Amino acid sequence: LETSVSTSSARPYHHGDLRRALIDSSLEIIATAGARALTLREAARRAGVSHTAPYRHFSRKEALLAAVAEEGFRDLTAAMLERMDKAADDPLRRYQESGIGYVLFAVGHPAHFRVMFGSDLADLAAYPDLQEAGWASYRVLTDAIEACQRAGLVRAVAVQDLALTSWSLVHGLAMLLVDRQLEPWAAEAENLARLVTATLHRGVLATNAETP
Amino acid sequence: LETSVSTSSARPYHHGDLRRALIDSSLEIIATAGARALTLREAARRAGVSHTAPYRHFSRKEALLAAVAEEGFRDLTAAMLERMDKAADDPLRRYQESGIGYVLFAVGHPAHFRVMFGSDLADLAAYPDLQEAGWASYRVLTDAIEACQRAGLVRAVAVQDLALTSWSLVHGLAMLLVDRQLEPWAAEAENLARLVTATLHRGVLATNAETP
DNA sequence: ACCTGAACACCGTTCAAGT
DNA sequence: ACCTGAACACCGTTCAAGT
Numbered sequence: 001l002e003t004s005v006s007t008s009s010a011r012p013y014h015h016g017d018l019r020r021a022l023i024d025s026s027l028e029i030i031a032t033a034g035a036r037a038l039t040l041r042e043a044a045r046r047a048g049v050s051h052t053a054p055y056r057h058f059s060r061k062e063a064l065l066a067a068v069a070e071e072g073f074r075d076l077t078a079a080m081l082e083r084m085d086k087a088a089d090d091p092l093r094r095y096q097e098s099g100i101g102y103v104l105f106a107v108g109h110p111a112h113f114r115v116m117f118g119s120d121l122a123d124l125a126a127y128p129d130l131q132e133a134g135w136a137s138y139r140v141l142t143d144a145i146e147a148c149q150r151a152g153l154v155r156a157v158a159v160q161d162l163a164l165t166s167w168s169l170v171h172g173l174a175m176l177l178v179d180r181q182l183e184p185w186a187a188e189a190e191n192l193a194r195l196v197t198a199t200l201h202r203g204v205l206a207t208n209a210e211t212p
Numbered sequence: 213l214e215t216s217v218s219t220s221s222a223r224p225y226h227h228g229d230l231r232r233a234l235i236d237s238s239l240e241i242i243a244t245a246g247a248r249a250l251t252l253r254e255a256a257r258r259a260g261v262s263h264t265a266p267y268r269h270f271s272r273k274e275a276l277l278a279a280v281a282e283e284g285f286r287d288l289t290a291a292m293l294e295r296m297d298k299a300a301d302d303p304l305r306r307y308q309e310s311g312i313g314y315v316l317f318a319v320g321h322p323a324h325f326r327v328m329f330g331s332d333l334a335d336l337a338a339y340p341d342l343q344e345a346g347w348a349s350y351r352v353l354t355d356a357i358e359a360c361q362r363a364g365l366v367r368a369v370a371v372q373d374l375a376l377t378s379w380s381l382v383h384g385l386a387m388l389l390v391d392r393q394l395e396p397w398a399a400e401a402e403n404l405a406r407l408v409t410a411t412l413h414r415g416v417l418a419t420n421a422e423t424p
Numbered sequence: 425a426c427c428t429g430a431a432c433a434c435c436g437t438t439c440a441a442g443t
Numbered sequence: 444a445c446c447t448g449a450a451c452a453c454c455g456t457t458c459a460a461g462t
Contacts, residue, residue: 004370014256018445018446020254021307027451028355031448034332035332039435040435040436040437041331041347041433041434041435043438048445049446051435051445051447051448052438052439052447052448053445053447053448055437055438056444056446060436060437061436061437068241071444083350090341092409092417094312096401103439111220114330114332117387117393118326118391120247120248120326120391120392121392122247123396124392124393130425134393145443152418153418154416154417154418154419155415155416155418155419155454156418160405161411162339162411162416164385164394164404164408164417165381165408165411165412166416167382167384167388167409168380168382168384168388169254169380169381169384169408169412170384171382171384171387171388172380172381172385172386173376173377173380173382173384174384175329175383175384175387176383178379179329179330180332180333181329181336181342181346183336183337184333184375189387192376195373195376195377196376196380196381199248199373199374199377199410199412200377200381200415200416201416201417202415202417203412203413203414203415203416204366204367204374204377204378204412204413204415205365205366205367205413205414205415206302206365206367206368209369230426230427232445248436251454251455252454253453253454253455261427261428262428262429263428263429263454263455264427264428264456264458265426265427265428265430267456267457268425268427270425272455272456273456281454288449320445397450
């Protein structure tokens, strides 16, 4: 008699997918209250379950953070690709826009960006999906560089060397902005990203200055 | 009768400088157990005082983190300068070594480096000593660049532009290493730092590739 | 001034138990 | 399978109180 009520409207398993609901709650908490406010108990609260229910889907808090970070890398990849499309088929501009997209994603989602990198996972290898999502982002960059090399626009040295340098550059700028070390220029993120990438492309040495 | 004992050997104020003792405890915790293990109560425990005693010297945990970060920036400045001395008076090498010193400090003290940047201080301006210590590190870099410009070795554009680019580059590499995103090359920090700085100096564009 | 102990409102995690 | 409630060992912070 009473069970028929519960089967129709209110299900015991609230969302049909608690795992998904917890990730969504986490993103909501992160976006509104910051990474420090993301707590297993609060995520459970917002999903409408007891504070121990998350342990059915995440062995520990770290695992939830890994899932949130994984989603972040997928969003990052999409943001970079979207930005590159604005550059049509100019390889050098696509290369630069990938970096600008990286920085703009970071300042647009600072807390999420922090979780993607700062969440000191004991061993990243324990989360292969996260690792793969990170690699996918990195591949966007290496692909862009290789396209430039094929067009003869970028020096024909090892892609990994150029990619590591480019990644370090935009990651550093992103981190400095996210960590509020460049507070006065916080609103200038896009211009700063354009500046530093242009400087990397051109180089720093004076034109006629080779070692004596 | 009993008071004479306490005045001679065991003082009520344990270290004569609890503030200093708490910072030292914090550095010890950070170095051995990581930034997450740094807790006001644990720092107090190691300093041999009650868990509320720290509030006499630090209004909240954030203030202790700021003091620890400040010390970190002073150490960073020293590490950069020390490293630059190895390059004698070659301006370009001094410039490069400042960056290598930056990265090596980070990988040598990963948890401390994380506190220096990651400890999301609501407003950095509330900690002027910390801010000044950070600027001092930055000035080492700008000084090195200006020396190169005076010697005609580096392009005569705005120092701030070159400094921001250089800082982003080494900070990004440092962060990626500290956050274990470059795990396979963890032992290669110095070589990676040398590689990325050399790439920035030289630039990425192909020699004969100017826009059509 | 400097320090303490009790108290409050939180955590992450474990465990026996319910359906 | 999925979820709950009580419990444990922690936090940061506040407050009345002691010397």
